[in-house]
Amino acid sequence: MKSSPLSQLGRRITEPPIAWLMKRSLDHPQLISLAAGFTDNPSLPVEEARASLDEVLSSPQTGQPALQYGPSAGDGRLRRLTAERAQRQDQADGPQYATDRVLITHGSQQLLYLLCEALCDAGDIVLLEDPTYFVFLGIAQSRAIQCRGVRLAEDGIDLAQLEATLETLKRSGELPRVKMLYLVTYYQNPTGITTALEKKAGALALLKHYERAAGHPIYLLEDAAYRELRFAGADVHSALAVKGGKDRVIYTGTYSKPFATGVRVGYGLLPEPLYTVVLRIRGNHDFGTSNLLQQILAQAIDTGRYEKHLGVLQKRYAQKAAVMADAIGKNFPAGVEWRPPQGGLYVWARAPQSVRTGIKSRFFQKAMRQDVLYVPGELCYADDPRRAKPNHEMRLSFGGAKEADIQEGIARLGRVLREMRVK
Amino acid sequence: MKSSPLSQLGRRITEPPIAWLMKRSLDHPQLISLAAGFTDNPSLPVEEARASLDEVLSSPQTGQPALQYGPSAGDGRLRRLTAERAQRQDQADGPQYATDRVLITHGSQQLLYLLCEALCDAGDIVLLEDPTYFVFLGIAQSRAIQCRGVRLAEDGIDLAQLEATLETLKRSGELPRVKMLYLVTYYQNPTGITTALEKKAGALALLKHYERAAGHPIYLLEDAAYRELRFAGADVHSALAVKGGKDRVIYTGTYSKPFATGVRVGYGLLPEPLYTVVLRIRGNHDFGTSNLLQQILAQAIDTGRYEKHLGVLQKRYAQKAAVMADAIGKNFPAGVEWRPPQGGLYVWARAPQSVRTGIKSRFFQKAMRQDVLYVPGELCYADDPRRAKPNHEMRLSFGGAKEADIQEGIARLGRVLREMRVK
Numbered sequence: 001m002k003s004s005p006l007s008q009l010g011r012r013i014t015e016p017p018i019a020w021l022m023k024r025s026l027d028h029p030q031l032i033s034l035a036a037g038f039t040d041n042p043s044l045p046v047e048e049a050r051a052s053l054d055e056v057l058s059s060p061q062t063g064q065p066a067l068q069y070g071p072s073a074g075d076g077r078l079r080r081l082t083a084e085r086a087q088r089q090d091q092a093d094g095p096q097y098a099t100d101r102v103l104i105t106h107g108s109q110q111l112l113y114l115l116c117e118a119l120c121d122a123g124d125i126v127l128l129e130d131p132t133y134f135v136f137l138g139i140a141q142s143r144a145i146q147c148r149g150v151r152l153a154e155d156g157i158d159l160a161q162l163e164a165t166l167e168t169l170k171r172s173g174e175l176p177r178v179k180m181l182y183l184v185t186y187y188q189n190p191t192g193i194t195t196a197l198e199k200k201a202g203a204l205a206l207l208k209h210y211e212r213a214a215g216h217p218i219y220l221l222e223d224a225a226y227r228e229l230r231f232a233g234a235d236v237h238s239a240l241a242v243k244g245g246k247d248r249v250i251y252t253g254t255y256s257k258p259f260a261t262g263v264r265v266g267y268g269l270l271p272e273p274l275y276t277v278v279l280r281i282r283g284n285h286d287f288g289t290s291n292l293l294q295q296i297l298a299q300a301i302d303t304g305r306y307e308k309h310l311g312v313l314q315k316r317y318a319q320k321a322a323v324m325a326d327a328i329g330k331n332f333p334a335g336v337e338w339r340p341p342q343g344g345l346y347v348w349a350r351a352p353q354s355v356r357t358g359i360k361s362r363f364f365q366k367a368m369r370q371d372v373l374y375v376p377g378e379l380c381y382a383d384d385p386r387r388a389k390p391n392h393e394m395r396l397s398f399g400g401a402k403e404a405d406i407q408e409g410i411a412r413l414g415r416v417l418r419e420m421r422v423k
Numbered sequence: 424m425k426s427s428p429l430s431q432l433g434r435r436i437t438e439p440p441i442a443w444l445m446k447r448s449l450d451h452p453q454l455i456s457l458a459a460g461f462t463d464n465p466s467l468p469v470e471e472a473r474a475s476l477d478e479v480l481s482s483p484q485t486g487q488p489a490l491q492y493g494p495s496a497g498d499g500r501l502r503r504l505t506a507e508r509a510q511r512q513d514q515a516d517g518p519q520y521a522t523d524r525v526l527i528t529h530g531s532q533q534l535l536y537l538l539c540e541a542l543c544d545a546g547d548i549v550l551l552e553d554p555t556y557f558v559f560l561g562i563a564q565s566r567a568i569q570c571r572g573v574r575l576a577e578d579g580i581d582l583a584q585l586e587a588t589l590e591t592l593k594r595s596g597e598l599p600r601v602k603m604l605y606l607v608t609y610y611q612n613p614t615g616i617t618t619a620l621e622k623k624a625g626a627l628a629l630l631k632h633y634e635r636a637a638g639h640p641i642y643l644l645e646d647a648a649y650r651e652l653r654f655a656g657a658d659v660h661s662a663l664a665v666k667g668g669k670d671r672v673i674y675t676g677t678y679s680k681p682f683a684t685g686v687r688v689g690y691g692l693l694p695e696p697l698y699t700v701v702l703r704i705r706g707n708h709d710f711g712t713s714n715l716l717q718q719i720l721a722q723a724i725d726t727g728r729y730e731k732h733l734g735v736l737q738k739r740y741a742q743k744a745a746v747m748a749d750a751i752g753k754n755f756p757a758g759v760e761w762r763p764p765q766g767g768l769y770v771w772a773r774a775p776q777s778v779r780t781g782i783k784s785r786f787f788q789k790a791m792r793q794d795v796l797y798v799p800g801e802l803c804y805a806d807d808p809r810r811a812k813p814n815h816e817m818r819l820s821f822g823g824a825k826e827a828d829i830q831e832g833i834a835r836l837g838r839v840l841r842e843m844r845v846k
Contacts, residue, residue: 262714291685
């Protein structure tokens with residue numbers, strides 16, 4: 001055979017670096033993994049899921065329908081509850097919170113993929129945070145979408161750099177290729193940073209300004225996956241609540257992380273005409289999210305079980321975050337920068353620039369020999385021709401590991417840092 | 424704004440014609456729908472699902488894991504059970520039935536999409552049955568994949584026409600664009616036809632022969648979605664069992680239709696290197712099929728509940744098919760050709776060529792006024808520049824409708840046929 005039968009996408013796709021980490025961790029059960037973005041096992045809501053399922057399946061009105069196909073956009077009750085929750089969290093009103101803007105998906109990851117399909121051809125450009133969620137980078141790479149990273153400050157992206165990036169793209173004539181700005185706005189994966197409302201408003205205003213030169217709308221895709229995993233500080237309104245946001249903001253969230261990752265249900269609120277386009281593409285992917293899973297969630301939300309479980313979960317993650325913060329405080333040299341998290345699953349630790357943390361680095365190899373795994377920071381940076389990827393950071397997850405393992409894992413990393421003479 | 428922010432796919436995607444039929448049916452509850460491919464509601468396995476869920480969630484070994492992320496390729500037990508089932512059904516052996524060739528997906532529809540992504544660029548060619556599954560046609564249209572239809576005989580595709588098609592493509596230099604032959608081999612949607620094993624072997628031999636000129640493998644994608652919904656006749660081995668099939672056959676199946684459509688779990692057996700490529704693309708779509716749904720199914724299969732339910736379901740569909748066949752026999756003029764089904768959910772009825780059945784036809788309009796809905800045959804034909812789409816057929820489903828509605832719906836269609844002076 002002379003050539004490959006694969007499509008361009010099929011030829012472009014590579015093994016995600018994280019898959020290697022995952023596999024490593026499965027093959028070496030003695031490894032302490034601070035790498036996986038898994039959620040806490042002991043707090044999984046087995047009883048809540050059982051009770052909700054039992055109610056759904058024992059009623060003749062809901063038992064059979066839960067096992068049948070449902071509407072492609074999602075179950076009516078769950079869509080309404082989702083719209084109501086978003087509106088309540090934002091303490092705002094408007095058409096952007098209408099039930100008919102809600103699309104239920106097979107995890108919010110599916111929606112990120114669908115949006116890339118609906119908006120981006122190969123060569124199109126997505127603006128995103130530097131660093132950002134590495135799975136999104138995998139989607140972009142596989143679809144030959146170009147990325148431009150925008151620096152992150154403590155309260156979200158650097159608006160001046162966003163503006164400079166847009167201006168450069170305007171001058172080079174590439175602005176028509178810019179389709180969206182992707183932001184993970186709550187307890188960001190990987191940095192834990194939460195974006196201030198003014199930053200969302202500022203970003204939206206900039207996108208609007210450059211739309212004229214782009215010739216088409218540029219969307220703000222707000223990924224709020226970790227919003228409900230807040231255990232300190234106040235909630236921040238979403239970009240949906242910002243003036244000018246109602247036709248430009250795509251808001252995505254998930255019920256999987258706050259409830260159970262084995263119950264794969266995500267959602268989005270999308271403006272028209274994008275909503276209809278995404279729904280149609282989705283109709284080719286599958287026939288909608290499992291009705292049974294949607295019924296479990298709708299029932300858990302309606303009965304208050306979801307909210308109650310969320311309270312338990314927030315306390316649990318607060319505790320695990322405190323254990324990690326305490327261990328870092330005791331074990332990491334002062335030259336490593338980090339902040340105690342206020343939500344989410346991650347601590348982002350920045351070693352001095354001279355200490356490389358990448359998979360091939362001495363540091364990573366030494367950590368592996370100590371049986372401890374983290375996500376090297378460089379994996380969270382997009383390919384961006386304008387800069388080299390920073391290579392001296394780590395994402396440390398307190399989500400899945402046991403408290404004793406968090407303590408031990410951090411202590412081992414501390415030893416490696418001292419061996420590397422970090423002060 | 425001068426232009427659209429949408430991708431080419433986003434601009435190409437159209438509302439599937441079937442969505443209009445579905446909506447029509449939801450908006451007019453008095454309508455008798457023989458259009459929807461829904462499964463039978465009263466036989467949905469509520470008790471079986473409850474018992475399996477209860478067992479999974481009440482055990483400490485399985486309760487929490489069922490609510491956590493699982494491997495991207497699928498749950499180990501379900502993959503093993505799936506490989507074993509396929510092997511047992513085919514009474515065959517070989518590497519093509521290995522557990523590590525099994526990929527569990529969010530319904531088998533997801534796998535059809537992933538395969539199109541992995542193999543086909545815009546302009547590439549898929550060979551398929553004439554007529555075929557209309558959702559597959561929607562995927563092809565949205566991704567600008569070209570289709571070439573191959574006539575169906577009573578025992579599957581016309582091998583002579585398949586050969587002629589391949590030969591023409593070879594002469595025009597288009598053979599390198601041909602990536603696969605898509606066949607729905609059991610109780611085909613829409614015709615109900617089952618492909619004979621010799622036809623599968625013949626098709627595979629032809630594809631192999633033309634591979635040399637194509638310069639790369641050409642896959643046989645065997646969609647066995649309806650295989651387990653058999654109520655008459657013998658099972659036929661899959662193409663996996665055919666000599667030469669082990670590296671060229673992609674076999675897809677589903678647990679949704681035989682068990683519960685609300686439990687969206689499909690699967691495929693794929694040869695390498697395609698398996699790895701598809702798995703990686705899938706890792707960008709989502710983080711695997713809901714673990715909870717996979718546990719329900721693995722438990723139902725392991726305990727024999729699945730098999731027992733299948734027996735009940737087969738009797739149920741046999742009964743509904745008999746009701747439809749009986750009603751057609753009594754109500755349709757002799758000029759309408761059809762065959763009593765041996766499995767699946769559909770009867771394919773062929774009116775004389777002069778009677779158009781399309782959505783804009785007088786016949787369809789008259790049927791609508793009689794409150795009865797069917798799928799016009801033309802929707803099941805690919806866009807193929809070599810022929811006009813036949814427009815005188817109907818897909819009649821006995822899956823979702825009640826027995827009385829099947830009788831009444833067929834009687835009404837019979838009246839319309841007589842009004843149209845069909846003899």
